[in-house]
Amino acid sequence: MNKQPLIDFIKLNIPNIPVSEAALALIAENFEEREIIKNDFLLRAGRVSGYFYLSEGFMRAYTHDPDGTEITTYFYPKDRVVFEATSFFLGIPSTESIQAVSACKGYYTTFDKLNELFHSVPEFREFGRAMLVREFTAYKQRTLVMINKSAEERYAELITTNKEIFQFAQLRHIASYLGITDTSLSRIRREFSKK
Amino acid sequence: MNKQPLIDFIKLNIPNIPVSEAALALIAENFEEREIIKNDFLLRAGRVSGYFYLSEGFMRAYTHDPDGTEITTYFYPKDRVVFEATSFFLGIPSTESIQAVSACKGYYTTFDKLNELFHSVPEFREFGRAMLVREFTAYKQRTLVMINKSAEERYAELITTNKEIFQFAQLRHIASYLGITDTSLSRIRREFSKK
DNA sequence: GCTTTTTCTTGCCAATTGGCAAGCGGGTTC
């Protein structure tokens, strides 16, 4: 079991806060290494979300709208923490599923274990906060973009700032993530390639 | 100085966790009562956000898009905690302003004081978490609605679930919050009133 | 290799939303 990537990731995200080797070891003990093959699930709708550091691979979260249409709500590139906030914090069944788009690898823990760690390693709380802030601001940003950019602008922004998404995800998933139909995305891409 | 509303709000939001009177008193001491007259600001863009329990009144957050157009990003009814997450957690200048839409009253504190409280009153952390989860899920929900509902559906949802907004806010602010122009909102309202 | 299934693209037309400019109406100022 090699937990070095997890430890490196933690250190990288709280560079100003020294954590003892013993504490890092305790943290690592409470995460379980996990591989998820392509198209398999980290979280299925109806289950309670855990907490997962994605060290390798690419994931997406999705849900269904009232008509039953699948909507991709989020993409996770590697080196992000993956969890469904509502389910995770409140311990209730998730309405979203989270699926591996490519072969994935990472480190998994539960709400209770994470809480214990925050208790026994106070410096580690800073890591938890940093991850939460990252996810929160990402959502705020996304809402803002949805409000005041056109579909074409949203596409342009996505392809310049999150190129990896196009490398892994299907276009119809990207379309629903952008809030448009696959038909419209296809047209936008045609316009784009003309330039 | 009457801090009872603050104490009641805290108790209400962590009903399963008993907090001693002494601890509640300590918490109250670290919040400062504040009134904000109509149109005045809780937070101005460029400043660092504090943490505010809004016990009376109604607020809105807004920012500007690249063209300089004002966009309302959020409405806060009373009995909500008001803060700009990115600025508050990272201690950096806010890109949003938060303004009192009607006369407001509440209780204010800073990041540092709140942190001290979390340290000295561990039960109080549960309150902090509950507030964070509430804001986080509200944003996720909003993003989802923006993605897969039409402007008219978004309006219908807002007027049924958040009627107070229409009581306080200007229609042009509601329009930008819904991601449409004031012209479109006006038309949607006309269609609606026909029914 | 060939067939089957899934994903993506395209054409056609309809629905939604935006942009602009004019007008309306209530409140404020002097």
Add this chain to the structure above:
DNA sequence: GAACCCGCTTGCCAATTGGCAAGAAAAAGC
């Protein structure tokens, strides 16, 4: 009370996006 400001509405037309169905391309199965 006349002039002004502000927020909201309306009419007209253009731009954006969606819906559907058919076909092309790519991926998966055998």
